[in-house]
Amino acid sequence: MLAAIAVxxxxxxxxxxxxxxxxxxxxxxxxxxxxxxxxxLELDVLYGDRHATTTTQAAGGATTxxxxxxxxxxxxxxxxxxAVSVVAAGKLGAGVRGTGAAHATVAPHDHAALAIELxxxxxxxxxxxxxxxxxxxxxxxxxxxxNAGGVxxxxxxxANGCTTRPGKDxxxxxxxxxxxxxxxxxxxxxxxxxxMTLYVCAAGAATQPMLxxxxxxxxxxxxxxxx
Amino acid sequence: MTARVAWILAAAxxxxxxxxxxxxxxxxxxxxxxxxxxxxxxxxxxxxxxxSELAAASALAPDRANPYRWLALTEVELGDCREAxxxxxSFLSRAPAGDPRVGEMVAVRTRCVAPPPSVVATAPPPxxxxxxxxxxxxxxxxxxxxxxxxAAVITAAGVTTYALTRDGDARLPPVTCGAxxxxx
Numbered sequence: 001m002l003a004a005i006a007v008x009x010x011x012x013x014x015x016x017x018x019x020x021x022x023x024x025x026x027x028x029x030x031x032x033x034x035x036x037x038x039x040x041l042e043l044d045v046l047y048g049d050r051h052a053t054t055t056t057q058a059a060g061g062a063t064t065x066x067x068x069x070x071x072x073x074x075x076x077x078x079x080x081x082x083a084v085s086v087v088a089a090g091k092l093g094a095g096v097r098g099t100g101a102a103h104a105t106v107a108p109h110d111h112a113a114l115a116i117e118l119x120x121x122x123x124x125x126x127x128x129x130x131x132x133x134x135x136x137x138x139x140x141x142x143x144x145x146x147n148a149g150g151v152x153x154x155x156x157x158x159a160n161g162c163t164t165r166p167g168k169d170x171x172x173x174x175x176x177x178x179x180x181x182x183x184x185x186x187x188x189x190x191x192x193x194x195x196m197t198l199y200v201c202a203a204g205a206a207t208q209p210m211l212x213x214x215x216x217x218x219x220x221x222x223x224x225x226x227x
Numbered sequence: 228m229t230a231r232v233a234w235i236l237a238a239a240x241x242x243x244x245x246x247x248x249x250x251x252x253x254x255x256x257x258x259x260x261x262x263x264x265x266x267x268x269x270x271x272x273x274x275x276x277x278x279s280e281l282a283a284a285s286a287l288a289p290d291r292a293n294p295y296r297w298l299a300l301t302e303v304e305l306g307d308c309r310e311a312x313x314x315x316x317s318f319l320s321r322a323p324a325g326d327p328r329v330g331e332m333v334a335v336r337t338r339c340v341a342p343p344p345s346v347v348a349t350a351p352p353p354x355x356x357x358x359x360x361x362x363x364x365x366x367x368x369x370x371x372x373x374x375x376x377x378a379a380v381i382t383a384a385g386v387t388t389y390a391l392t393r394d395g396d397a398r399l400p401p402v403t404c405g406a407x408x409x410x411x
Contacts, residue, residue, distance in 0.1 A: 054410060065327065
């Protein structure tokens, strides 16, 4: 018990910045008006042109009271600023208690901060695609897949904006430049669609969708391709 | 200043009342390993393995509340409400007042004790004759009284210390994102 109290006190008196000592880092502050505590924070992170999902939790599955702070350390940041979009799902036991999202841009070798408010989850349809803010927490410029019982999964940032379509999957907008017939394009690059799917342009429309398991790569001056 | 006062109070209360309590032991470290594996198995839906790991954690650190909570959640998933109720009570008797997990465990207990819908109401059996009154021993002579007092004082000291010295939000471990993805 002495040890527990000592550890508690030391932790409380320690450095307040979870990014302390990191090179390129985004501090993440999580709070909520409706969720008191969680034992697991599931994160969907879109950083630059990469995407990953991970989970952070206290040792032993212990419960952590909100507000809380954590950090996303970006390894191997290049020379350009990195856009970071984060969707967070706070869990207690097996259930999601709230989700929230935020995005920021961090310069290489610098620190940035994001604040996420966890709000009760809305009823999205598992597997369906939604723009952030349309029935699920997220960046309005990013297309997500609804994930039953977990954090929404980012499909990719929409360079030309994300379009909400009642009754159908939302999609990334095509933008003002028309696609070339027979060319291959990721969704949202000159034709509307899912940024993780490669399409063939036919009369300006997206046809022959092919899902890219590792993401779709937009290439200037040549056909786009799956990674 | 207030932080120092709180530390002194906490240390005095702990030294006076928690003689058997010592710094984290090897057993507790092993218990934490079992607990981590049990929680991971629970989250993966492998409830049989979760129960085995969590039972080991609980056996190594029987005074800790958290393994009982996870055991109860696991046993509910396994359909074993009888065992779950025992572990819920074990958790509730160890968790501090105001612990946010208490509400969750009470809700699980309520679900476990709810009568199944197929139960048909029958006439109650005649009431047994009342037992002769017995002299109640004084509350201070109950085996659990001083244990409860000690636990309450230690918990209060810890909470007070934390509240007075805390200068920031709670923390979760950072995650690192690189070329191959993100990891805790």
